[in-house]
Amino acid sequence: MSALNPSDISPETLNLVRLSLVPGIGPRIASDLLERFGTASAVFEANGAELLSIPSVKPKVSAAITAARSDGAxxxxxxxxxRRGISLIPRGSTLYSRMLAETHDPPALLYCRGAILPQDDLAVAIVGSRHCTLYGRQMAEKLAGGLARAGVTIISGLARGIDACAHRGALDAGGRTIAVCAPGLNTVYPPEHAELAVEIAASGALLSESPLAREARPGLFPQRNRIISGLSLGVIIVExxxxxxxxxxxxxAMEQGRDxxxxxxxxxxxxxxxxxxLIRDGVPLIRGVDDVLEALAPLMKPVRRETGEVVQSPRELLLNEIETLVLNQVTQEAQHVDSLLPVDGLEPSQLLATLTILEMKRLVRRLPGGFVVRSPY
Structure with a gap:
């Protein structure tokens, strides 16, 4: 990708980048500044006295903001x-996650390698120990793979252990996954995940609120965790x-109202x-993908698949092709089973067997007289 010209982006985005590069400004101070002045552009128009009126802004930071106005960084x-194929996603952009924007202290700007799609609003985070057991790795991969096959985007942090297994499970299932990185996107941390990062960018995205050259340091990881949960409908803890x-x-996640x-x-x-x-204190225990989808059902809006079908309930995400075909023939008004035939040449016995499966999954209801109706959601 050829070099971008700063004049090709909006002045506000340019100033958001400028703000992210000011030494001594982290998410909290940036949030305070933007809350006080409204925009990053207004921050750089403020004089020293106005900047220092914010309790979290000290003289050294105020001087750094003033110096950044013309340093070209x-x-x-x-x-x-x-040059590196990284896009910038300011808060308020159509690509910026609606769920993340509604959290406390959302990043004002995200760096992105890869692509964010509308379907990524249907996302679940899977996180856990870096020093996990074989059981933990297997569960992370199994859950991520099952959710990814159901059309759910998997969010994690690219760390060793459970995070890496979650990303790998989603990728192996042919699904989408997003890695929220603590350092800037010039650095892959841990370094042994460089190849995994390339795969994630090709099937989802790498995101960071850190400037490109910022290296990994301990304080960045707790900060990025609010982004992982903020992007997700729910968070699964595995080991x-x-x-x-x-x-x-x-x-x-709990503070943000996530499951x-x-x-x-x-x-x-x-x-x-x-x-x-967590389980002792009331967090739901999960046994598999069905438990997660059932619990998230009230939070999930209808999802449009790539085929154009609209999925009304998360239970539908786990149906096979024949089950989906039959379900799409059933309406919310009672109709006789005979009126459903022919369904792409299905034999009557196949149709009845499939309706029984759909009834067990609580997607349809049988009525007296051989009638069937779609279950309310």
């Missing part, structure tokens, strides 16, 4: 984004000790102690 950053960073994500789920382990498993504590 933002223009260079944008050109670097262009987390009592000091696991995954528990930070669960706390962010939190925990996968149980052996009762004497140290890597599952955090999960067991």
């Amino acid at each position: 933002a223009e260079a950053e944008i050109e670097e984004c262009g 987390a000790g009592r000091r696991s960073g995954a528990l930070h994500t669960s706390r962010h 939190v789920f925990a996968v149980p382990g052996r009762i004497d498993s140290l890597p599952s102690q955090g999960c067991h504590d």
